[in-house]
Amino acid sequence: MQLKNERLIGPHEGQEFDLIKRGDKTLAYFGEDSVSMNEKYQKAKELGLDELEFYFDPIEVDENIILPRHKAVIFYVTGYEQKAKRLEKLLIEAISLFRVSSKSKYLAGEREIGELLGYSKKQIDAYIDFQDDLLTKIAEKKLRNDLNACGVIR
Template sequence: MKMKGTIGPHEGKEFELMRNGQKNIALFFSDYEFPECFIPYIKSGIFRLKEVLILPSPEFDFTAQIVYKPEAEKEANLLAELIKIREFIPENERKIGLLLGYSEEDVDFYVSEALRRIEK
């Protein structure tokens, strides 16, 4: 049976999704430029920013930036802990996907596709 779902990023859409109330948390990594459109909202307190050190290095610390609505602080803290785990654990990946606002169907599809690739 073929699973339904999509593997589609929210990249480039996070700001609008958060501003419109469709998403509570966005995740960015230091290997890409942080979207400046969030900065005025962070400065005003509408959104908050949490920086997480993922992988320290003498040349370049790999970090994550979690932007979240104040009412989603507990979920943002959970996301921060989950992304520090640097191995593929299906249950953690499911939690991360759901915290980032993806549907259960899309998260399950992503996890099953990732597992299929790992098992090859």
């Protein structure tokens, strides 16, 4: 049964701490660009959560997209440190695999990330479909650009 207002992409956004408090989730991940990081640290402290901070190195996705080095944090329930470390490893791998040549490995990693973050299979499948479509569009654009640069198409 699908709920009428069920969000399949980013369904936990803004609800992470409530889900942890209820016991429905053990990890929450936030990138440096998340709004109100100080508030998130304060809320995590109030809930007695542990934290794992790490950095993503810059990576060139394609000639037009460069992801800069940035900080991220995983807040987790005490006792789930290994799960948090696995999530950190997968997130770092996902950034470096965000290329069509590594598409299947990237999507497999994204699936495990979704599982670790407590998403339903349906939500994960929707996100994987979204990412697969995005990678396909990036590949098609790169192919068109490469063919154009070689003079094959104009």
